[in-house]
Amino acid sequence: MRSSIGQHGLFDIGGPRVLVEDVEGGIVYHPGVVSEAMARRWFEALRDEVPWQAQQRPMYDRIVDVPRLTAAYRLAREDLPMPLREAAALLRQRTGQPFNAVGLNHYRDGRDSVAPHNDKLHILVPHHPIALVSLGAPRRMVIRAKRVPRTSIAIDLEPGSLLLMSYDSQLHYEHGVPKTREPVGPRISLAFRVRPDVDRLP
Ligand SMILES: O=C(O)CCC(=O)C(=O)O
Numbered sequence: 001m002r003s004s005i006g007q008h009g010l011f012d013i014g015g016p017r018v019l020v021e022d023v024e025g026g027i028v029y030h031p032g033v034v035s036e037a038m039a040r041r042w043f044e045a046l047r048d049e050v051p052w053q054a055q056q057r058p059m060y061d062r063i064v065d066v067p068r069l070t071a072a073y074r075l076a077r078e079d080l081p082m083p084l085r086e087a088a089a090l091l092r093q094r095t096g097q098p099f100n101a102v103g104l105n106h107y108r109d110g111r112d113s114v115a116p117h118n119d120k121l122h123i124l125v126p127h128h129p130i131a132l133v134s135l136g137a138p139r140r141m142v143i144r145a146k147r148v149p150r151t152s153i154a155i156d157l158e159p160g161s162l163l164l165m166s167y168d169s170q171l172h173y174e175h176g177v178p179k180t181r182e183p184v185g186p187r188i189s190l191a192f193r194v195r196p197d198v199d200r201l202p
C-alpha cells in the first residue's frame, strides 16, 4: 500500500500534524487533546494506582528486563481506573473507534524506552487505528519507514497529546521511544486498541 512520510506541518503549532500518509489515515499527531491540568491529574492517579509490572523477556539466549513498567486492561472492566474510563470515553467520542483495550507504559526516566517495533498484528483488529495518549514529561518518538531509504521522523510527544496510528502504518513503519541522556521526567503513555483477543486481558 502506498504511504509516505509527510512533508507538511513540521512547523505548525497547535493543529494536527500529519506525519505519515496512507489510505487508512496514516499517523497524525494531535496536540492538546487533553488539558494540562487533566493530563497532570491522570498522570498522578495512574502512577499511584496502577499495579505496574516490571516484566522480563527472552532475548536470544538471555532473559532481559523490559526497560519500562507496563500494565494492561480490558476497557469493560468494572474497576477500570477513572482516568482510563475518562480517556476511553474521550477517544471513542473523538474518533468513533470501538476501543476495547488499553496498554500502559511508564517510562520512569531517560533510561526507560521502547525499542523500534510495529504493534503486534495479532492483537489488532485490522483497519482500526491505535490511539496513543501521552501524560507526564514529553518524550521523543522516532517513526521510521521499513522500506529503504528508511526515512525517519521524530516527534516530541507532549502531555495531553494524541498520536493516531493507522493499522496500515504498522505494516510499513516502526515506532520507538529511544533512551536519552537528557534529564527527562517520568512519562506515562496509554495505547488504546481494538483487540480481537480482549477476553485474554485482566
Ligand atoms: O509510549 C509510547 O508512546 C509508545 C508505546 C508503544 O509503542 C506501545 O505500547 O506499543
Ligand SMILES: [Fe+2]
Pocket (backbone or CB within 6 Å): 117, 118, 119, 175
Ligand atoms: Fe507500539
